Each structure stands twice: as C-alpha cells, then as structure tokens.
Amino acid sequence: MSISSLFLAIFVLALVNQGCAHGFVHDVQVGGQKYPGWNPSSDPYNESPPKIVRKVGSDGYIDATDADLACHHGGNDGTAAVASSVDAGSKIVFDWVYWPGDHQGPVTTYMTSCNGNCSSFKANDAQWFKIDADGYDPSTKQWAAAKLIADGASWTSTIPAGLAPGQYLVRNEIIALHSSTPQYYPSCSQVEITGSGTGKPSDSDMATLKDIYATATFPNIYNGPITFTMPGPPIVQFDGSTRSVGQTASSTTLRPATSTGSTSKSTTPQTSTPSRSSSAVTASTTHASGPQCHLSRSKRVLRRHLS
Ligand SMILES: *[C@@H]1O[C@H](CO)[C@@H](O)[C@H](O)[C@H]1NC(C)=O
Numbered sequence: 001m002s003i004s005s006l007f008l009a010i011f012v013l014a015l016v017n018q019g020c021a022h023g024f025v026h027d028v029q030v031g032g033q034k035y036p037g038w039n040p041s042s043d044p045y046n047e048s049p050p051k052i053v054r055k056v057g058s059d060g061y062i063d064a065t066d067a068d069l070a071c072h073h074g075g076n077d078g079t080a081a082v083a084s085s086v087d088a089g090s091k092i093v094f095d096w097v098y099w100p101g102d103h104q105g106p107v108t109t110y111m112t113s114c115n116g117n118c119s120s121f122k123a124n125d126a127q128w129f130k131i132d133a134d135g136y137d138p139s140t141k142q143w144a145a146a147k148l149i150a151d152g153a154s155w156t157s158t159i160p161a162g163l164a165p166g167q168y169l170v171r172n173e174i175i176a177l178h179s180s181t182p183q184y185y186p187s188c189s190q191v192e193i194t195g196s197g198t199g200k201p202s203d204s205d206m207a208t209l210k211d212i213y214a215t216a217t218f219p220n221i222y223n224g225p226i227t228f229t230m231p232g233p234p235i236v237q238f239d240g241s242t243r244s245v246g247q248t249a250s251s252t253t254l255r256p257a258t259s260t261g262s263t264s265k266s267t268t269p270q271t272s273t274p275s276r277s278s279s280a281v282t283a284s285t286t287h288a289s290g291p292q293c294h295l296s297r298s299k300r301v302l303r304r305h306l307s
C-alpha cells in the first residue's frame, strides 16, 4: 500500500467512524415509566440521575471470550437505581439510539435473578434464562436486527407472567454477524418485578453467557444456504404451556433472499414470540445499509473488517 492510499484509507475510515456509529440503549420503557439509559459519552463524567441501565464501556461490541460478555465493559457492577413496581407479564421496551443496517443478526433477551439486590449483584458469572429470541425469519427474509431497525431501533420483550417477584437483570442483546467473528452488543437493566407469580427457572433453563456462546456457531449472512440454530437454553415457561415452536429443532431450506433496504418497513408486528430458532438460510451477498451508513460497498467492506 502506497503512502497516498494509506492516507486515503485513514481518511475513509475517519469518515466512516464519524458517520456510522453503533447503538446503545438510550432509554428503557417499563412499568409505565421511561428510564434514561447509561450514555457512554456523557455518563462517565456526570451520571445524573442514577441509571437502571448498567454501564456500557462504549457503543462498541464485546467478544464471546470477553469476561464482560454479560453486561458490557463496566456492567459487571450494579448501578444505584432499580426500576420499581414492574408487574410480571408487562412489556419492557429497549430503545437503542440507532442500529446500522449492515449489522444483521439475532436479538435475544435474557434475565437473571439479582438474589435480592441488583445494585450489589455481579453479572459476569450469573446464570441467565431466556425470555425471547429471534434469529432469521424465513417468511419476511429478515434478521431480528432488521425488525429492530424497522421498529425505530427498539425491541420489546415481555417479562414472563408467572415469574416470581424480586429484583432481576433484564439483558437485551444484538449479535452482529457481518464480520468474521460475531459481535455482541449487550445491555442490562435492573428491574424489580412484582406480582404473585411463583415461577423460577429450572437448572436446564439457565446457563452462563460465556458457556452459551463459547460453543455457538453462527451462519455467514452473505453466503447460503446455511443452517442456523439459536444458541442457549429454551425460552423459559412457567405456566405449564407448551414450549414455543421457536425452540423445536426444525430446518427449512429457502430460496436466496432478495436484498431489501433497511428503509423498507416490516409489516410483521413486533411480538415477544420468537421466530423459528433453527432454519436454513440463504442470504444475499448485498445487504441493507442504514441511513447513517449509506456507504459504497467497498467502504462498507473496508469498515466491516474494523468496526
Ligand atoms: C443494595 O446494594 C447497594 C450496593 O451495595 C447498597 O448500597 C444498598 O444499601 C443495598 N440495598 C439493600 C436494600 O440492601
């Protein structure tokens, strides 16, 4: 690489890094309240008010082997605030600032009991149970991340109705599969659940995140067909109802997906019901690009190796 092309590459990367941020959860709506998220650019200097959302080190990603895979860098420790009086069965909405259209992949929400006090609860080695998981939907040819973008960069989960009261961490996670290794973007919120539920996850419903993702395999989203099984335990069920179809191992072979821009709105309503967790997917080599990431393919390819 010549000096001039090196400078060009640096210039392009500078432009790209400015114009194409990732996201972080900037607010959480739960129990009829909207709580501000932990802002990695301003809260390190002035965290006011205290946040229910645990610290994230940046809007960047976490590797599967990183000790802070559970709740991002700084998120092992609790924050001072806990969302109070959230009825079991109610919805929780994670509003991400933004999500780049080429960072496609699954979206999953896990919970773990804080053993009474989330502010003093360490997250990294916790046993987590899954409350929803959405991978690739063959009927809409969309990854869950595309649904999140179409829904205004937000994700809605439902706290299981039968869950026993107490303080819990609720962890919403996007996994981006555009790069050679999966990129994890977790966000953990501290929530006090109320109600008369008695549901507690069984041992087989729970695992540490490092164990879940140490053995997980993800598809190449640009080349198919490929079979994809959502990693982790089954979605927790407390009321004796049958497990979701999303947890049965089935495999479907699809025609190649046509490339649809992320600006096209999903007509699929956002629900907490998971899509099929295991399906064979043929992905297009061209991929959607978000409004702030409207770059030429070569630039996107360049960024893919660095962002
Ligand atoms: C929860 O833990 C925090 C941090 O250790 C502590 O300041 C607070 O008093 C505890 N709250 C309760 C109710 O024990």
Ligand SMILES: [Cu+2]
Pocket: 022, 103, 307
């Ligand atoms: Cu990136």
